[in-house]
Structures are given as structure tokens and as C-alpha cells.
Amino acid sequence: MYYKTYNIDFNELKLNPSMVETVLGYQEGDDRELVTSLIEEVLTESQGISNIKAEFRVFDNIQFDNETKSVTVNNLNFQVKKIIFTQIKRSDSIALFLCTAGAEIGLRSKKAMQERDFLKGYIYDVVGSEIVEAAADIMQDDLEKMILKNGKKITNRYSPGYCGWDVAEQHKLFQYFPENYCGIQLTQSALMNPVKSVSGIIGIGKEVKNNPYTCRMCELKDCVYRRVREMKH
Amino acid sequence: MENILEKLAYCVENGKINKTSPYPPNMKDQDGADELAKKALEAGIKPDEILENALIIAMAKVGDKFTRKEIYVPQMLMAAKAMNSAMAHLKPFFQSGETKRKGKFIIGTVSGDLHDIGKNLVAMMIEGGGWEVIDLGVDVGADKFLHALDENPDAIVGLSALLTTTMENMKKIVAAIKEKYSASKILVGGAPVTVEYCKKIGADFYSPDPQGAVNYLKQLAS
Numbered sequence: 297m298y299y300k301t302y303n304i305d306f307n308e309l310k311l312n313p314s315m316v317e318t319v320l321g322y323q324e325g326d327d328r329e330l331v332t333s334l335i336e337e338v339l340t341e342s343q344g345i346s347n348i349k350a351e352f353r354v355f356d357n358i359q360f361d362n363e364t365k366s367v368t369v370n371n372l373n374f375q376v377k378k379i380i381f382t383q384i385k386r387s388d389s390i391a392l393f394l395c396t397a398g399a400e401i402g403l404r405s406k407k408a409m410q411e412r413d414f415l416k417g418y419i420y421d422v423v424g425s426e427i428v429e430a431a432a433d434i435m436q437d438d439l440e441k442m443i444l445k446n447g448k449k450i451t452n453r454y455s456p457g458y459c460g461w462d463v464a465e466q467h468k469l470f471q472y473f474p475e476n477y478c479g480i481q482l483t484q485s486a487l488m489n490p491v492k493s494v495s496g497i498i499g500i501g502k503e504v505k506n507n508p509y510t511c512r513m514c515e516l517k518d519c520v521y522r523r524v525r526e527m528k529h
Numbered sequence: 530m531e532n533i534l535e536k537l538a539y540c541v542e543n544g545k546i547n548k549t550s551p552y553p554p555n556m557k558d559q560d561g562a563d564e565l566a567k568k569a570l571e572a573g574i575k576p577d578e579i580l581e582n583a584l585i586i587a588m589a590k591v592g593d594k595f596t597r598k599e600i601y602v603p604q605m606l607m608a609a610k611a612m613n614s615a616m617a618h619l620k621p622f623f624q625s626g627e628t629k630r631k632g633k634f635i636i637g638t639v640s641g642d643l644h645d646i647g648k649n650l651v652a653m654m655i656e657g658g659g660w661e662v663i664d665l666g667v668d669v670g671a672d673k674f675l676h677a678l679d680e681n682p683d684a685i686v687g688l689s690a691l692l693t694t695t696m697e698n699m700k701k702i703v704a705a706i707k708e709k710y711s712a713s714k715i716l717v718g719g720a721p722v723t724v725e726y727c728k729k730i731g732a733d734f735y736s737p738d739p740q741g742a743v744n745y746l747k748q749l750a751s
Contacts, residue, residue, distance in 0.1 A: 321601045330544070330552050331603050409649065412613050414606040418646060457692045463641055464694075485641040485668055 297355050300442075302435055304348040309430040311339060311423070319422055334416060338423045346427055347398030349478040350435040352391045354500065360385050367497075372468045376497065377460035383451045383507060384499030391500060392469055393453065394478050395435060397427040397492035424492035432494055443500055451504045455496035456486070463487070469495050533572060534583040537565040537615060541587035541657075544607025546614050552607060566615035576622040577629075580659055584612055588657030592740030595650075602650070609653035616656070623661070631659045631750045633684035635677045637669030638719075639698045644691035647719055651687060654739035660746060670698075671705035678710050685746060688732070690719040700730040707731055714749060716742055 313335040322328055359368045365381040367374050369390050376384070384390070401424040408417035432453060440450050457463035466486040470477075481489045488495065539545075540562040543553050547563035560568070569579050591608040594600045622628035634655050638648045645667045656662045663681065665673055674686060686706060690699050699722070703715055717732040727735035736742045 320603060329554055330607060409645075412610065414609055414649065414653070415603055418602065418606055421646065457694055460693055462694045463692060483668065485670075487641065487643050487668055491643055 297353055299351060299353040300435075300438070302348075302350040302431075302438070304350065304431050304434055306343045306346045306348065306427070308434060309348075309427060311342075311426055311430060313339065316419070316422055316426060319426060331415075331419065334419050335423070338416070338419050341404070342401060342423055342427060345398065345400035345404070347400070347479070348396070348427065348431045349398075350393065350395035350431055351473070351478060352393040352435060352439055352498070353472055354389055354391045355472075356389045358387065358390050360387075369472070372471060374465055374468060374497070375462065376454070376465075379459040380454045380461055380497070383454065384497065384504065386501055386503035387451065387499030388448070388501035391439060391450070391498040392472050392496070393432070393435060393498065394470075394473055394480055394495050395428055395432040395493065396478050396480050396488075396490050397424050397431065399479070399490040401427065402491035428492045428494050436498065439498065439500075440506070448500055448502050449504050450506055451499035452506050452508065453494075453496045453498045455494055466495055469497075533565055533569045533574065534579065536560070537562060537569060537579070537583040538587040538590075540565060541584060541608055541611045541615060542590050544604060544611050546607070546611045561614065562611040563614040563617075566618040570618060576619045576627065579615070580619060580628065584615055584657060585659050588612055588654060589740070589743065591657075592654050592738070592743055596738045596740050602646070605650060606653075609650075609657065612653075612657045630661045631746070632661070633663060633681045634660045634687060634746065635663045635665065635674065635681065635684045636687040636689065637665035637674060638667040638689045638691075639695055639702055640668050640670040641698050642690050642692050642695040643667045644689075644719075647691065648687075648689040651689065651718060651739045651742050654743050655687075655746060658743040658746060671702045674702055674706060675709055678706065678713060682710065682713075685714045685716065685749065687716045687718070687742065689717075690722060693721040696721050696726065699732075703730045703732050716745060718742065 313332050316335045317328055317331060320331060355369045357370050365378050367376060401420055405417045405420035405424060408420060436453055443450055456466040464486045466482060470482055480493050545553060545556045545561040547561035550561055566579060591605055595605050619628060623630060636648060636652050638645055652662045652664050663677055665677060688699050688702055690696050699717060706713055706715060715732045716734045717727050718736055722735055724735045734745045
């Protein structure tokens with residue numbers, strides 16, 4: 297097993313209001329006056345309150361089971377289900393990862409919502425998600441560069457709770473990291489605290505592909521994220 | 530009098546909270562929902578009328594626009610905030626019993642799931658439809674829903690889930706509620722939920738958008 301830990305500076309993420317507006321569904325030519333200054337304000341605040349950390353751990357002792365659409369990493373079996381299994385089944389090794397934006401941005405979102413400042417609460421929420429996803433991108437890109445040197449490739453990253461992978465399996469994934477690692481704790485129902493955190497799996501091997509995650513891969517027709525994407529077209 | 534209510538409905542629909550709020554830019558320095566609700570009461574308009582003929586109408590328009598994909602989530606949230614600023618003036622009348630709400634609605638995101646934007650949008654729209662909303666938050670298990678029903682046995686219940694993997698918890702919660710409160714009406718919603726799944730788990734109604742939930746509650750109340 298080998299691993300790498302990251303402490304990421306907010307400025308490395310290179311987030312800007314336009315990126316957040318796109319996530320909110322705004323298109324070219326739309327009036328953005330309602331949200332732009334608020335996004336700028338939240339991004340400026342986020343510089344001071346983010347505590348961005350990530351780590352991946354790579355394991356070579358893996359086995360795939362086509363019958364159960366599962367992968368065993370060392371001695372623990374993950375029932376990743378069909379969509380993820382299809383993407384990772386040709387891997388030679390598996391990276392498990394954790395990544396967090398820190399606690400504060402999630403807490404500010406919750407507080408704004410409780411104070412009925414819904415839009416600001418929503419923007420904190422969206423910016424928090426953008427921070428953790430951008431940080432995970434940095435970690436993933438770096439892993440890809442390291443792997444490329446060995447003539448191998450990586451898959452996209454996949455998380456428990458999505459693509460049919462039971463969120464409860466996050467308990468197993470966390471067994472590969474020390475307790476309270478990166479400041480992330482799991483609730484009994486397998487939810488992460490800080491809320492703006494991600495965990496997951498990445499396949500590594502000569503025969504794998506990094507297929508971008510698209511809404512077409514997913515069966516959820518009324519998902520709010522799909523709706524936002526569809527509004528752009 | 531009607532003019533005040535029309536103006537109030539327009540402010541709520543367009544997210545004009547109060548005089549100092551800069552949005553929308555074409556209404557700068559004009560009274561918002563806050564001032565107009567106060568003026569309406571001072572003019573002798575009954576709180577029931579303000580609710581029925583301004584706030585509910587405005588929020589229904591907002592809900593319909595969202596259903597037709599004509600507005601984004603931020604615009605809907607601004608409308609909800611404007612509605613809240615007007616509703617604050619009506620709260621004393623709700624508390625004294627002078628103005629009655631249409632009923633109570635308990636809502637929560639099911640256990641194992643932290644996603645709350647969809648749940649919040651539904652809660653806001655239902656409040657804007659004249660209902661008292663009891664929001665239990667996220668990661669809510671059957672016990673918490675049952676406790677809320679113990680205290681409000683006539684309430685209608687809404688369950689939200691974003692993850693396919695937490696839909697199973699929705700099924701467990703519906704079963705627990707129906708076992709203890711068989712007459713309770715349960716609405717379900719969220720990205721992975723479908724009308725077929727709603728039927729399969731014994732829930733009473735599914736809506737793909739917030740306004741559908743408001744319309745269903747309206748039917749139940751009539």
C-alpha cells in the first residue's frame with residue numbers, strides 16, 4: 297500500500313463566480329445580478345474558513361467478482377454494483393480516498409438556512425460542494441500523473457451513495473484510514489461530518505478508462521442536478 | 530385595497546423583500562413584501578385575505594414557473610424569503626388563532642441522506658401555500674417522524690431522499706408510519722423517487738416538483 301496526503305490552499309482551486317453560476321444553472325446572457333455579488337462574498341469568506349485536506353491510499357491486493365459486482369480490497373468486500381463495477385473491473389490496483397473542505401462552510405450554510413437567508417445558505421452549500429470537488433480533482437489529477445509514469449491509467453472517482461453503491465459501505469471504506477482522519481467522522485447512518493467531504497474509489501490499471509461522469513450514466517430522471525444541466529440546453 | 534395585495538403578490542413573485550433590498554434592480558427603493566404586508570394590515574385587510582389573495586397566489590405562480598423551468602432555484606429562494614418577510618407580520622394572527630392555517634405538514638430528509646435543498650424548496654412552497662411546516666431536518670429516522678406525528682396526529686407527512694441507496698430507508702419509514710398512523714397521508718419526493726416506487730412502498734402521493742406537492746395538499750384540504 298502506498299499513499300499521499302494533501303493540504304490544499306483555497307487559491308489552488310481557482311474557483312470563480314462564473315463556475316458557481318454555471319452550477320446554479322445560469323446560461324450565457326442570463327441576468328446574474330441576483331447571485332454574482334453573493335457568490336463573490338461567499339468565495340472571499342471561503343478563503344479564510346476552508347480547511348482542505350485529502351488523501352488517497354493505493355492497494356494492490358484486490359479481487360473482482362463479476363457475479364456479485366463487487367471488489368475485495370485486502371480483506372474487505374465492497375458491493376459497488378453494476379455501474380461502478382463496469383468502470384473499475386479491469387483495474388490492477390484500487391485507490392481509496394477521503395477529501396474534505398473543512399467544517400466551517402457547511403456550518404455557515406446551515407446557520408444561514410436556519411436564519412431563513414435561504415439564498416445565501418444555498419450558495420454556501422453549492423460553494424462548499426465546489427470546493428471539495430475541486431480539491432478531489434487536484435488529488436485525482438496528481439494520482440493520474442503519478443500512475444502515468446508507470447504506463448497505467450485511472451478511472452473516474454466513484455463514491456458510496458451514488459450509482460447504486462450503498463452509502464452504508466462508507467463504514468468499510470473508513471476502516472482503511474485512521475479514526476477521525478482528515479477531521480472526518482462518520483455518523484451511524486454513514487454520513488460524513490464535515491458535510492462537505494467526499495470519499496470513494498478509483499480504479500488503476502493499463503486497461504481502464506477515465507470516463508467522465510454524465511447524467512446519462514444515471515437512472516434518476518427528476519434529479520435536480522440533471523434538471524440544472526438540461527436547462528443549459 | 531386590492532392594489533396593495535396585487536403589489537404584495539408581485540413583490541413575492543419577484544423576490545422583492547423590503548425597500549432596502551437591491552433585488553430586483555427595477556424595483557430599487559420601492560416598498561417590498563415586508564412594507565406592503567404591514568400596510569395591508571394597517572389598511573384593515575384581514576390576514577386571511579393577505580394570505581389567500583397575495584401570498585398563496587404569488588407562491589403558486591413561482592411554483593408553476595419553476596415547474597415549467599422558467600426560473601432557477603435562486604429566484605425561487607428569493608421569492609420564499611420575500612414571502613417570509615410578509616408572513617412575519619401575519620404570525621401573531623396565526624398564534625392567536627385569529628387566522629387559521631390550512632393544516633400542518635411534517636417534512637424531513639430520510640435517514641442516511643443529508644441532501645436538503647429539495648426538501649427546503651418543498652417546505653417553503655408548502656408554507657407559501659398556507660400550511661404550517663414542521664421541518665425535522667436531514668438524516669431523519671422513523672422514530673423522529675413518529676414523535677412529530679404523536680404531537681401532531683393530523684399532520685400530513687413528506688419524505689425526501691436524493692440517493693437511490695437511501696430510498697430503502699424511505700420504505701422503512703413509510704411502513705413504520707402506516708403501522709401506527711394508518712390514516713396519515715404520506716408524500717414522497719426526491720431525485721430517485723418515482724410514482725411506481727411511491728405505490729410500491731405504500732406512500733400516498735409522489736410529485737416530481739414542489740408545486741405538485743402544494744396542489745396535492747390543496748386537494749386534501751378542500
